[in-house]
Amino acid sequence: MCRPPRLAAAEAKPCALDGASLLSQLTFHWVKELLSHKSDMDASDLPGLPAGEVSQNLHDQLAAAWRREQRLRPRRPSLMRALTWRLLLPRAIWGFVGAAAEASCQIAQALGLGALVSWLNESD
Secondary structure (H helix, E strand, O other): OOEOOOOOOOOOEOOOOOOOOHHHHHHOHHHHHHHOOOOOOOHHHOEOEOHHHOHHHHHHHHHHHHHHHHHHOOOOOOHHHHHHHHHHHHHHHHHHHHHHHHHHHHHHHHHHHHHHHHHHHHHO
């Protein structure tokens, strides 16, 4: 669910990312309308944010993590531990998965190119 920038409800545009397909998200095709805007832009031209990126949602997640941290460790709660487990760790995991996928693609590309060069050299 998207929340628009602070505008009247009639002026607000829906979040372009929410309705985008996976291919559109990967190729950034969903920003085409925003990038091809011909006239001067103002706040009413901007689409809303994805629900996960709205500051109120992030605040609610952090507040819940802080309450959990206080409940689990009443003597010495740690804000850093609450931040790490609730907000940073999930993003770090997805970052690691993305980095591993990119490294795998680069290795496959190098192996494929090596096989192609070997095949072309055998043809001569």
